[in-house]
Amino acid sequence: MTGPMSKRIAATLLLMLFAVAPGYAVEIKEVVSPKGIRAWLVQDDFVPLISMRFSFKGGSTQDPKGKEGLANLMTGLFDEGAGDIDSDAFQEKLDDVGAEMGFNADDDRITGSMRMLADKRDTAIDLLALAVNKPRFDQAPIDRIRQQVVAGIKASERDPNTIAGRKFSEALYGDHPYARQSDGTEQSLTAITHDDLVTFHKRNFARDNLIVGVVGSISPEDLAPLLDKVFGDLPAKAELEPISDAKLGFGQTTRVDYALPQTSISMVYPGVRRQAPDFFPAYIMNHILGGGTFSSRIYNEVREKRGLAYSAGSNLVNRDHMAALMVSTATRADRANETLQILKTEIAKMAKDGPTEEELVEAKKYLVGSYAVNNLDSSSAVASTLLGLQDENLGRDYIDKRADLINAVTLDQVKAVAGKLLETDPAVLIVGPPQS
Numbered sequence: 001m002t003g004p005m006s007k008r009i010a011a012t013l014l015l016m017l018f019a020v021a022p023g024y025a026v027e028i029k030e031v032v033s034p035k036g037i038r039a040w041l042v043q044d045d046f047v048p049l050i051s052m053r054f055s056f057k058g059g060s061t062q063d064p065k066g067k068e069g070l071a072n073l074m075t076g077l078f079d080e081g082a083g084d085i086d087s088d089a090f091q092e093k094l095d096d097v098g099a100e101m102g103f104n105a106d107d108d109r110i111t112g113s114m115r116m117l118a119d120k121r122d123t124a125i126d127l128l129a130l131a132v133n134k135p136r137f138d139q140a141p142i143d144r145i146r147q148q149v150v151a152g153i154k155a156s157e158r159d160p161n162t163i164a165g166r167k168f169s170e171a172l173y174g175d176h177p178y179a180r181q182s183d184g185t186e187q188s189l190t191a192i193t194h195d196d197l198v199t200f201h202k203r204n205f206a207r208d209n210l211i212v213g214v215v216g217s218i219s220p221e222d223l224a225p226l227l228d229k230v231f232g233d234l235p236a237k238a239e240l241e242p243i244s245d246a247k248l249g250f251g252q253t254t255r256v257d258y259a260l261p262q263t264s265i266s267m268v269y270p271g272v273r274r275q276a277p278d279f280f281p282a283y284i285m286n287h288i289l290g291g292g293t294f295s296s297r298i299y300n301e302v303r304e305k306r307g308l309a310y311s312a313g314s315n316l317v318n319r320d321h322m323a324a325l326m327v328s329t330a331t332r333a334d335r336a337n338e339t340l341q342i343l344k345t346e347i348a349k350m351a352k353d354g355p356t357e358e359e360l361v362e363a364k365k366y367l368v369g370s371y372a373v374n375n376l377d378s379s380s381a382v383a384s385t386l387l388g389l390q391d392e393n394l395g396r397d398y399i400d401k402r403a404d405l406i407n408a409v410t411l412d413q414v415k416a417v418a419g420k421l422l423e424t425d426p427a428v429l430i431v432g433p434p435q436s
Contacts, residue, residue, distance in 0.1 A: 026376060028386065028396040031214075033224045035232035039212035040386040040396065041223055044379070048118040050216035051379040052128075053387050054231075055111040057209040057320070060182035061243050062200070067192050069184015071110060071204075073146060074197050075103035078112070080141035082130035087141050090127070099124040101131065107178055108320040110204060111387075115379070118217040121226070129230045132205065137197045150186050160258035164431040171254045172268060172427050176246040178322065206238035207231060213386025215379045246322040251425040256432075263336035263432025264328070267343065270421050271316050271323030274392045280405055281413040282316065282325075282421065287363045288355045288414075289347070290314025290327055295362070297346050302329055308339045325421055333433045340430070351422035354415030368403045 029041045060071045079094065079101055081087040094101060097120040103112045112132070116124035156162040166181065173179035184192075210231060214223060248268065272282040290298035290313040302312040312329035327347065331339040355363070375385045389398055 026382065026399055028389075028399075029220055030396065031220045031223050031227065033227040033232060035228045037207065037210070037212070037227040037231045039214055039223065039227055040390060041213075041218070041220055042215045042382050042386065043217070043219060044215060045217045048217045049115065049379065050118055050121055050214065050218050051113070051115045051383045052212065052214045053111065053113045053380075053383040054210060054212040055109045055387055055391070056204055056206070056238070057109050058204040058238065058240050059106050059108045059110055060180070061107050061177040061321075062204060062241055063177075063180070063182075063184070064196075066188060067184075067196060068180050068188040069149065069182070070192055070196060070200050071105040072183050073142075073149060073189065073192060074135075074137075074200060075105045075110060076145040076149070077137055077141055077197070078103045078131040078135050080145070081136035081138055082127075083134045083136075085130065086136070087138065090130075093123075093127055097123045097127070099127065101128060105182065107182060109391075113380075113383070121218065125226050125229055132230055133233055135197075135201060137194050137201075139194060142192075142194060142197070146189050146192070149183060150189055153181075153183055153186060153189075160256060160260060160431055161264065164254070164256040164258075164264075164429060167256060168254050168266070168427075168429040171252055172249050173246050173322075174249060176321070177243060178246050178319070202235065203239040206235040208236060209238040209240070210234070211387055211390040213383045213390070215382045215386070243321055246319075248322065248324060248427065250427050253428040253430065255430045257434045258431060260432050261333065262330045263333045263339075263430060263435070264330040265336065265340055265343065266429040267327040267347075268427040269325040269327070269347075270424050271318065271325045272417065272421070273323050274318050274394075278413065278417045278420075280409050281417040284360065284363050284367065284406065284409055285350070285355065285414045285418045285421075286314055286316050286325060287367060288359045289350050289418075291316070292363065292366065295366070297350070298327065298329075298343065301342055301346055302331075302339060306342070308332070308335050308342070312343075327426075333435075336430065336432060336435055340428075347422050350418050352419070354411065354418045357411055360409075360411050360414060364406050364409070367406055371399075371402060 026042055029043065031039045031041050058071070063070045079091055081090050085093065097116065099114060099116040099120065101114045103110065114124060114128050169179045212227065248270070250268070272279050288297060290296045293299055293313055296313060298312045298314060302308050303310070309329045309331045314325060314327040317324045317326055327343060329339060329343070376382050389395070
């Protein structure tokens, strides 16, 4: 087999090899291009591949009212033609060089990525530069991608969990942009024009809201001019609408009655900002409560002791404009009230007494030891970690300091943050058959 398809298969096999290469001894270098574009680089010549990830702050919270889904629709169009290359030709060129390019929008940012063969990097970077700077937004691809998104929206309208999630978002976030549907609606998507896409791209893609992470077989000296090629000609400053912090609607229960074999339960408590002094105490407390999965209190009480659910746990959620601790599980419909009461009981115990010294010691061991496995086990994971560290202003030495920061947490600090967060009356979502 020859041609673009065989090249794509060969490139994919190399990318798979790259994903399971031996663990990294991570040395993060800061690269500054001649035009001032900054990137963090982990140079790794084990496999001749390069993974680049980047993001622009903004995301779907920047969608204009009445045109929700604009950011999401735009991210589906970057490989549908750029510069003087139309959609079919652009995707064929990506295949020819064995490159994989993708874009995604979440509430707070638009993320892009490219994985490429090191010896094809110049051609791949040329394509990425065109996509970032000169997307065509031709009408035929707009209509096609829009139809795909609308089809997905219509299909999800029959999904009870999607329906419940929308109702819960409205109750939790009120009139904040986080309550809106990031994919948009059929009506809002229909209202989006070519000019809307051009304007949104110009306002959001700028140098001052950009972060870049690169992993792979490339030196700092070779990376610097490539950064300018992709990002150096973007506007200096983004034109973002200011977004206020969300005020979460605690103390209310949202019920969605639906004939399902299981009832899902979600509970939302206040969280902790990533830069807050008590973040690591909260991080450890959450691990003991429900974030540690098989070792957590919630999992032990709900799954191990009573067999009420396949999984049960908690996690800290941080967005640019909110922080929360979320507890969730799904159980037999006739045991839903019992399960909810067990969750409340365990959370109340943690709020009142905090963890034991033994739990604290075990949690620290796990959280220190698991970091590399969860964050540094592939090129894509390392590149994503580089973005996350920059996004949170944690510094290039964070990976080296992290263990000391965790080990410095005291039992009193964890108890204090448990009471601070978990004594709040939570927002609750229950989806399933009606319960007494």
